[in-house]
Structure formats: C-alpha cells, structure tokens
Amino acid sequence: MKEELTQALSRMLGKPITFVNQPDGAGLIIRTTSANASLGSEGFQLQSNATNTAITLSAQTDIGLLYGGFHLLRLMQTRQPLIQLNIHSTPKLALRLLNHWDNLNRYVERGYAGISIFNWHTLPGYIDQRYIDYARANASIGINGTVLTNVNANAWILTGDYLQKVKALADVFRPYGIKVYLTARFSAPIEMGGLSTADPLQPQVQQWWQQKVKEIYTLIPDFGGFLVKANSEGQPGPQDYKRTHADGANMLADAVAPYNGIIMWRAFVYSHETPEDRFKQAYNEFKPLDGQFRKNVMVQVKNGPIDFQPREPFSPLFGAMPQTPLMMEFQLTQEYLGQGTHLVYEAPMFKETLDADTHINGKGSTVTKSVSGIAGVANIGNDINWCSHPFAQANWYALGKLAWNPAQSSETIAEEWIRQTWSNKTTVVNTCKQIMLQSREAMVNYMTPLGLHHIMGNGHHYGPLPWGNTLPRADWNPVYYHRADSAGIGFNRTATGSNALAQYHPAAAAAWADSNTCSSEYLLWFHHVSWQHRMPTGRSLWQELCFRYNQGVAQVRTMQQQWQQLQPYIDKERYTQVQLMLGIQQREAVWWRDACLLYFQQFSQQPIPAQYEKPAHTLEYYQNLKFPYAPGNG
Numbered sequence: 001m002k003e004e005l006t007q008a009l010s011r012m013l014g015k016p017i018t019f020v021n022q023p024d025g026a027g028l029i030i031r032t033t034s035a036n037a038s039l040g041s042e043g044f045q046l047q048s049n050a051t052n053t054a055i056t057l058s059a060q061t062d063i064g065l066l067y068g069g070f071h072l073l074r075l076m077q078t079r080q081p082l083i084q085l086n087i088h089s090t091p092k093l094a095l096r097l098l099n100h101w102d103n104l105n106r107y108v109e110r111g112y113a114g115i116s117i118f119n120w121h122t123l124p125g126y127i128d129q130r131y132i133d134y135a136r137a138n139a140s141i142g143i144n145g146t147v148l149t150n151v152n153a154n155a156w157i158l159t160g161d162y163l164q165k166v167k168a169l170a171d172v173f174r175p176y177g178i179k180v181y182l183t184a185r186f187s188a189p190i191e192m193g194g195l196s197t198a199d200p201l202q203p204q205v206q207q208w209w210q211q212k213v214k215e216i217y218t219l220i221p222d223f224g225g226f227l228v229k230a231n232s233e234g235q236p237g238p239q240d241y242k243r244t245h246a247d248g249a250n251m252l253a254d255a256v257a258p259y260n261g262i263i264m265w266r267a268f269v270y271s272h273e274t275p276e277d278r279f280k281q282a283y284n285e286f287k288p289l290d291g292q293f294r295k296n297v298m299v300q301v302k303n304g305p306i307d308f309q310p311r312e313p314f315s316p317l318f319g320a321m322p323q324t325p326l327m328m329e330f331q332l333t334q335e336y337l338g339q340g341t342h343l344v345y346e347a348p349m350f351k352e353t354l355d356a357d358t359h360i361n362g363k364g365s366t367v368t369k370s371v372s373g374i375a376g377v378a379n380i381g382n383d384i385n386w387c388s389h390p391f392a393q394a395n396w397y398a399l400g401k402l403a404w405n406p407a408q409s410s411e412t413i414a415e416e417w418i419r420q421t422w423s424n425k426t427t428v429v430n431t432c433k434q435i436m437l438q439s440r441e442a443m444v445n446y447m448t449p450l451g452l453h454h455i456m457g458n459g460h461h462y463g464p465l466p467w468g469n470t471l472p473r474a475d476w477n478p479v480y481y482h483r484a485d486s487a488g489i490g491f492n493r494t495a496t497g498s499n500a501l502a503q504y505h506p507a508a509a510a511a512w513a514d515s516n517t518c519s520s521e522y523l524l525w526f527h528h529v530s531w532q533h534r535m536p537t538g539r540s541l542w543q544e545l546c547f548r549y550n551q552g553v554a555q556v557r558t559m560q561q562q563w564q565q566l567q568p569y570i571d572k573e574r575y576t577q578v579q580l581m582l583g584i585q586q587r588e589a590v591w592w593r594d595a596c597l598l599y600f601q602q603f604s605q606q607p608i609p610a611q612y613e614k615p616a617h618t619l620e621y622y623q624n625l626k627f628p629y630a631p632g633n634g
C-alpha cells in the first residue's frame with residue numbers, strides 16, 4: 001500500500017512523498033485497528049479530523065488499508081473534495097472474482113483482446129510486470145480472486161510443473177488480496193493419474209484428488225479452490241458414472257475442505273437429448289439438489305437461463321436454492337455483444353439482473369440477495385491496453401465495483417471510470433456518460449429487440465443468422481429460439497407452451513405471463529405473438545420490430561456524433577481507435593437490422609414502413625455472407 005500511495009501521490013501532487021513513523025497530526029495517517037470489528041477483513045475507514053488537516057485511513061488488515069488507499073486515490077483522481085471525509089466501506093459480497101477462459105496454449109476462448117496474459121512458458125522464472133499490474137488493477141476495484149484457466153479445462157494445469165507456475169502467480173497476487181483458483185477437469189484422475197475411472201464415489205478417485213489438493217496447498221497455502229464445468233458441452237462429469245452433480249461437487253469439496261478451499265460448480269448445463277426447452281435445463285437439474293451440497297460448494301449460475309444474450313430475464317435458479325450459496329456469473333468478454341469492436345457498457349445489464357425481484361421471500365427479494373459472490377468472465381488479453389476496445393475496460397471496472405457494492409448505480413460507476421480513464425472535463429464526462437449509458441440498449445435494439453435471443457452466427461456467434469437451421473441439435477439453431485412463422489414470432493414459455501415461467505415465483509412470473517402486460521423488453525422471450533399484436537406504443541408488433549431495429553442504428557449514429565464532439569479533448573490515438581470502432585459498429589448495426597428485417601418480413605408479409613432506410617441488399621446476399629476471419633472460428 002505504501003508503494004501504491006508513493007507512486008500515485010508523488011505523481012498527482014508533483015512532489016516526493018515522505019513517510020514518518022510518528023505523525024505530527026497533519027497529512028494522511030495510516031493505521032491498522034482492531035477496535036472496529038465492523039470493518040471485517042477487507043473494509044476500511046477514511047475520516048477527516050475536525051480541522052481538515054489530516055485524514056485517517058484505518059482498517060483491520062493490510063488488505064483493508066490497500067483498498068482504502070486506492071479509494072483515497074480515486075477520490076483525488078476524480079477531483080472529489082477531501083474535506084469532512086467520513087467513509088466506512090466494506091464489501092457486500094465476499095467473493096469477487098474474474099474467470100479467465102484462458103487455455104494453456106494462451107488461446108483465450110471468446111477472447112477479443114489478444115492471447116492470454118499468463119505466459120506458462122516463461123513462468124515461474126520470469127515475472128512479467130503485467131502480472132503485478134494486473135493484481136494492482138484488480139485490487140483497486142476490489143476483486144479478490146481469479147480463476148486462471150478455462151472452464152473447458154485441461155488436466156495438465158494440475159501437473160507439478162504447472163503448479164510451480166501457478167504458485168509463482170499466487171505469490172505475486174497475494175499482497176494484493178487476490179487468491180488464485182483453477183478449473184478442475186473431472187476426468188483428471190484418468191488422464192493424469194492413470195486410473196480407470198473418475199467416479200466420484202470410488203475411494204481411489206477420492207484419494208487421487210485428496211493427494212493432488214494436498215500438493216497444491218503445500219505450494220499455495222491460500223489456494224482458493226476449483227471452478228468446475230461438468231457434464232456440459234462435452235465436458236466430463238459425475239453423470240458419466242450415473243452420479244449427480246452433488247456427488248461430484250461434494251467429492252472435490254471434501255478434498256479442499258481441510259484447507260478452507262471452495263468448489264464453484266457451474267449450473268450451465270444442458271442435456272445430450274434435445275430438450276423441449278433449453279431455458280429450463282439448469283433449474284431442472286439443480287433445483288432438486290438444493291440441500292445436498294457440502295457447505296463449501298457454491299453453485300455458479302449465469303445471469304440468464306440461456307447464454308449471455310444481450311438481454312435475458314434473470315435465471316430462475318436465483319432464489320430457488322435457499323440452502324446453497326450461489327455465485328453470479330456475468331460475461332465481460334462480449335461473445336454475443338459485438339465481440340471486440342462494439343462499444344457496449346455492460347453495467348446496466350448487470351444491474352438489471354442484480355436488481356430483479358425474485359419475490360422468493362416477498363417483494364424486494366432481489367437477485368443480489370440470493371448471491372454470495374460475483375464472477376466475471378474476463379475480457380482481458382495481452383493487447384497493449386488489456387481489453388482492446390478502449391471502452392471495454394469499463395466493464396471490468398464495473399464488475400469489481402458492483403461486486404463490492406451492488407447498490408451503486410451504473411451512472412456513478414461510469415462517471416468514476418470516465419474521470420480516471422479519459423478526463424475530468426465536464427464535456428468529456430457528460431458526453432462519455434451519455435454514450436455509455438445508451439450503448440447497451442442500442443445493442444439490444446439493433447441485434448435482438450423485444451426479447452429475441454440467440455439469433456447470431458453458429459459457433460463464433462458473430463453477426464446475424466436468424467435463418468440458421470442447419471445444426472444437428474434443434475436448440476443450437478436460431479429458428480428454435482425465435483419461432484417465426486406466418487402467425488407470428490416468439491417462444492411460448494407460458495402454461496400453453498413450455499411453461500418455463502412456472503420455474504419462477506408466481507409473483508415474478510405474473511409480470512411476464514400475459515402478452516398484453518408483459519414488458520416489451522421480454523415479450524418474445526415468453527410469448528409467440530401475432531404480427532398484428534398491439535404494442536404499448538400503439539404500433540403493431542411488426543412495426544415495432546422495424547422501429548426498434550432502426551432505433552438501434554440511430555442510437556449508434558448518435559454515439560458517433562457524440563464521440564466526434566470530443567475530438568479536441570482526447571489524445572489522437574485513442575480518439576481514432578474509438579472512432580474507427582464506432583464505424584464498424586454502425587455498419588454492423590445496419591447489417592443486423594437489414595438482415596433480420598428482410599428475414600422476418602418473409603413471415604410477416606408486410607412492408608418495412610416508408611420512413612425507414614431500405615436494406616441495401618437482398619436477403620440472399622446476407623444469407624451467403626461468410627466470415628472465415630471471425631474470432632473463434634477455430
């Protein structure tokens with residue numbers, strides 16, 4: 001902390017900083033205190049004295065002091081007054097994690113910012129300054145854990161050589177309050193241990209994991225534990241042996257329990273057989289297991305029931321497993337959100353889920369109340385600015401800030417980030433804020449308005465593919481999700497359809513149950529409605545669809561104009577970078593709009609109203625586009 005304060009303060013104040021052991025009452029007084037138990041192990045306090053000549057930073061631990069030090073620096077950097085400070089801050093959630101989907105060969109699954117920052121080849125001998133800066137950046141926003149490896153796991157991370165490398169990273173991260181976690185490949189006892197089975201109820205399998213865990217904790221005494229993706233998308237798991245998710249999770253939980261480790265067991269599952277409605281899968285598999293998990297197991301649930309779409313209703317698992325601690329999984333990397341080139345500020349999307357009311361314990365039972373931690377699938381790579389798009393860092397920032405305090409508004413977080421990243425000038429702050437705060441809604445409008453979902457390209461998920469119907473599993477195909485036909489469009493998830501709505505508390509379901517009162521944002525998530533369906537705006541559904549797609553394009557054009565106004569205030573390099581990216585975003589918004597409207601028009605049989613731009617090409621043209629260069633194409 002001393003180092004951080006010295007570095008930052010000497011630069012901000014333009015003079016050297018001195019530390020003394022016997023303060024004379026003025027300046028910054030730093031002390032650890034055991035008196036204030038309410039601060040816990042990570043909280044801090046910042047208080048001015050009566051004459052405003054001194055500020056006292058106190059915490060119970062060094063990590064608390066570090067968080068408090070960063071807070072003070074943030075106040076200074078964002079030009080907040082430093083008089084009459086009386087701040088008492090503790091994290092609302094205990095676990096605040098990044099999940100890297102980084103493979104051992106440094107390819108980042110769904111990564112759009114270069115290759116992995118973790119260079120397994122040169123570790124442990126070479127400690128890249130980046131590891132230290134990574135820890136500093138994370139600590140400055142309260143992140144206290146990181147899963148280094150992809151959920152589609154490779155057992156080799158658990159070999160002795162790799163563990164030495166993991167230890168080197170853990171040693172770097174420790175002073176910054178960051179614990180290291182790994183993904184565990186369920187079949188590792190077979191692949192590495194030479195066993196013939198990975199059945200969690202077999203004693204030799206249990207022993208293998210116990211030995212492995214002991215080896216890890218000998219090297220890394222504060223190792224956090226494992227994140228596991230099992231029996232999902234081809235990953236091995238306990239069901240391969242006719243055991244349950246609880247059997248698998250508990251076996252690992254028992255192995256790490258003596259060392260206070262935890263298991264984060266993912267609920268992102270869908271069965272081998274094509275289900276009637278993929279929406280219902282995670283709930284169907286996990287809800288019955290509530291109460292069967294060990295105390296140190298957390299079930300990690302994606303924010304929505306399908307898969308990181310531009311807008312999803314909250315997953316019905318939140319609130320539905322009262323005996324099991326849940327982790328929230330958000331995706332920072334923009335797999336379905338324009339990937340590396342679209343400016344999308346995700347905080348409003350995170351807030352939408354966190355603030356949603358599950359009604360489980362009466363009105364006001366927000367999703368936040370049902371989680372013990374938040375994980376963000378990292379958007380970090382070895383690009384020079386970490387996240388590639390200059391605005392993508394805001395999503396990393398927002399994740400940390402919201403995990404510390406989910407009550408903070410998207411706007412406050414945006415403003416803090418803008419002031420620290422771009423400038424404290426009012427025009428820059430206000431204009432960037434406008435751009436950021438409308439960006440997510442713009443993206444929903446030009447990609448998947450009114451509750452459309454999963455209509456993007458196969459595999460790489462780049463670009464529109466509403467006509468997609470060629471994959472072997474029905475629920476991998478866009479047509480499965482939008483169900484457009486001459487009668488209408490949307491997925492009927494009411495009692496007359498798949499009845500996924502029944503997975504919610506009746507009071508939460510009530511808001512979506514009737515197509516005439518369901519909010520437009522979620523309409524096609526839950527209803528198959530006719531093209532003539534009257535929307536609250538007075539337009540027909542078809543007209544509303546045309547309106548929204550065009551609105552999305554208009555919003556991106558507004559973002560472009562707003563950015564242009566900032567040219568005098570932004571350095572040329574970053575100005576140009578954002579300008580060019582917005583150009584791509586605008587062209588892709590037009591592409592999404594035209595491809596989707598032309599395709600859906602085949603069913604609606606109605607014209608695109610005359611006030612809107614006409615598509616530049618035929619539907620066939622869009623259907624024939626190929627993208628061998630799309631990231632994730634294999």
Ligand code: BDP
Binds near residue numbers: 109229
């Ligand atoms: C999907 C991604 C895939 C991940 C999977 C997961 O397309 O790359 O492996 O989620 O979360 O969104 O496990």
